[in-house]
Amino acid sequence: MRFYEHEAKQVLQKHGVPLPKRSVATTPEEAETAAAEIGGPVVLKSQVLSGGRMKAGGVKFADTPAEAKDAAAAILEIEISGQKPMGVLVEERRAIAQEYYAAVTWDARAKKPVIIFSDMGGIDIEEVAEQHPDHLSRTNFSNLRPFSDYIAKVAVSKTGVTGNHLGPLTRIVTALARVFVQYDLTLAEINPLARLEDGTFIALDSHMDMEEEARTSQRALLRELGIPDEDTRLARPPTPFEVAGAQVDAADTRGVAGRVVEFDGNMGLVIGAGGGSLTLFDAVRAAGGKPANYCEIGGNPSVAKAAALTKLVLSKPGVEKIAVMMNVVSNTRADIMARGIIKGCIEAGRDPGETIAIFRIPGSWEDEGFKILRKYGVDFVDRSVSMHEAAARAVAKMGA
Amino acid sequence: MAMFIRVDIPEDVQAEEPLRKQLVEVCPVDIFALDGERVVTVEANLDECTLCDLCIEASGSRVKVVKLYE
Numbered sequence: 001m002r003f004y005e006h007e008a009k010q011v012l013q014k015h016g017v018p019l020p021k022r023s024v025a026t027t028p029e030e031a032e033t034a035a036a037e038i039g040g041p042v043v044l045k046s047q048v049l050s051g052g053r054m055k056a057g058g059v060k061f062a063d064t065p066a067e068a069k070d071a072a073a074a075i076l077e078i079e080i081s082g083q084k085p086m087g088v089l090v091e092e093r094r095a096i097a098q099e100y101y102a103a104v105t106w107d108a109r110a111k112k113p114v115i116i117f118s119d120m121g122g123i124d125i126e127e128v129a130e131q132h133p134d135h136l137s138r139t140n141f142s143n144l145r146p147f148s149d150y151i152a153k154v155a156v157s158k159t160g161v162t163g164n165h166l167g168p169l170t171r172i173v174t175a176l177a178r179v180f181v182q183y184d185l186t187l188a189e190i191n192p193l194a195r196l197e198d199g200t201f202i203a204l205d206s207h208m209d210m211e212e213e214a215r216t217s218q219r220a221l222l223r224e225l226g227i228p229d230e231d232t233r234l235a236r237p238p239t240p241f242e243v244a245g246a247q248v249d250a251a252d253t254r255g256v257a258g259r260v261v262e263f264d265g266n267m268g269l270v271i272g273a274g275g276g277s278l279t280l281f282d283a284v285r286a287a288g289g290k291p292a293n294y295c296e297i298g299g300n301p302s303v304a305k306a307a308a309l310t311k312l313v314l315s316k317p318g319v320e321k322i323a324v325m326m327n328v329v330s331n332t333r334a335d336i337m338a339r340g341i342i343k344g345c346i347e348a349g350r351d352p353g354e355t356i357a358i359f360r361i362p363g364s365w366e367d368e369g370f371k372i373l374r375k376y377g378v379d380f381v382d383r384s385v386s387m388h389e390a391a392a393r394a395v396a397k398m399g400a
Numbered sequence: 401m402a403m404f405i406r407v408d409i410p411e412d413v414q415a416e417e418p419l420r421k422q423l424v425e426v427c428p429v430d431i432f433a434l435d436g437e438r439v440v441t442v443e444a445n446l447d448e449c450t451l452c453d454l455c456i457e458a459s460g461s462r463v464k465v466v467k468l469y470e
């Protein structure tokens with residue numbers, strides 16, 4: 001789940017990270033008062049859960065409280081990625097000498113957190129990684145052992161930072177790493193992390209995402225931030241297609257057919273099993289495919305549930321074919337899945353042999369599943385074909 | 401309409417009240433239901449058959465589970 005910027009800053013403040021004077025306003029009048037209390041020029045930032053605020057007009061500057069009031073009135077009216085702001089963060093504007101980037105996130109390959117640090121902040125970090133790799137460091141650390149300041153110091157100094165800048169930056173990066181581990185975050189980012197003209201360092205913007213599953217264990221933090229249980233914090237409101245996906249899952253308790261996310265591609269995906277969904281989604285994209293959706297199906301869903309998900313995916317305009325792929329399954333039956341998917345195709349008025357680009361569900365009851373797939377002329381593979389190979393084979397059939 | 405499974409219940413099974421009830425109890429996916437003095441199959445559930453053979457065992461192999469894809 002995602003935090004608003006002002007909440008992320010509250011978390012940073014608890015851990016001693018220096019921040020600008022600030023206040024959250026929900027009306028133009030509150031923004032005017034906040035600007036008067038802060039004194040001097042301010043920046044006003046829309047509090048939405050999506051990025052792209054600057055481009056959308058969700059960030060404005062004001063030199064006086066009256067200007068701040070007008071700016072807040074304008075910002076509060078702007079929807080960004082379909083979201084109305086929950087408020088405006090009014091923050092003192094400081095003169096910046098240099099911008100840095102600091103983040104802690106998960107490194108899936110290393111299976112450890114990684115500190116990403118750059119002395120070129122304020123811009124897209126992907127661009128820095130591509131065009132100025134010598135200005136970016138990646139430093140893994142253990143989330144099981146206590147975090148040592150030394151690791152943060154290494155991360156910062158790898159980009160060439162030395163002298164009296166090293167100490168304060170190390171302290172901020174240390175706090176960021178501890179926040180990441182303590183609150184089960186998947187991303188803790190400060191961008192830009194600024195060195196001001198007076199030589200002090202300050203976090204100007206921050207972005208934090210927490211593991212969805214950590215909501216219970218992190219209830220104390222959520223209470224402290226004033227986030228109620230019913231506040232789901234999705235990055236955007238669910239589309240009707242996604243709502244329908246949740247209904248398919250809720251209508252039948254057998255197995256899982258959930259987390260349906262809509263994309264604008266032409267290949268429907270019915271994917272899952274033991275983390276397989278993400279791998280398979282990435283495999284489709286790596287092969288040049290354009291997924292129409294993401295989903296997670298598994299836990300031995302009923303034939304009816306698999307059929308309902310298939311029909312839903314096929315009902316999405318532009319979906320030409322579906323790829324049915326899973327990791328090796330033990331608690332989901334390949335034959336039950338085969339029945340459900342084929343039934344879904346037929347009920348949607350589609351020929352399963354033409355519609356299913358690939359069926360790869362190796363494991364439990366696969367031989368029985370193969371009999372069904374053969375009967376309906378569906379192209380299937382067993383575990384000797386990797387998930388990536390299966391995805392590539394499916395992508396090759398699109399538009400064929 | 402079931403596409404994958406058909407379950408045949410012979411008349412001699414219909415004559416045995418305890419067996420009729422037992423079929424309803426053993427099936428994990430509610431394929432059998434009582435209808436007055438008879439046990440019938442529930443069309444909407446037939447394709448959910450797990451091929452567990454419990455109905456076959458209970459009836460001494462008189463109930464037949466037919467895989468329509470074979």
Ligand code: SF4
Pocket residue numbers: 407426427428429431448449450451452453454455456465
């Ligand atoms: S084989 Fe099992 S699931 Fe199928 S009808 Fe018989 S008892 Fe029900």
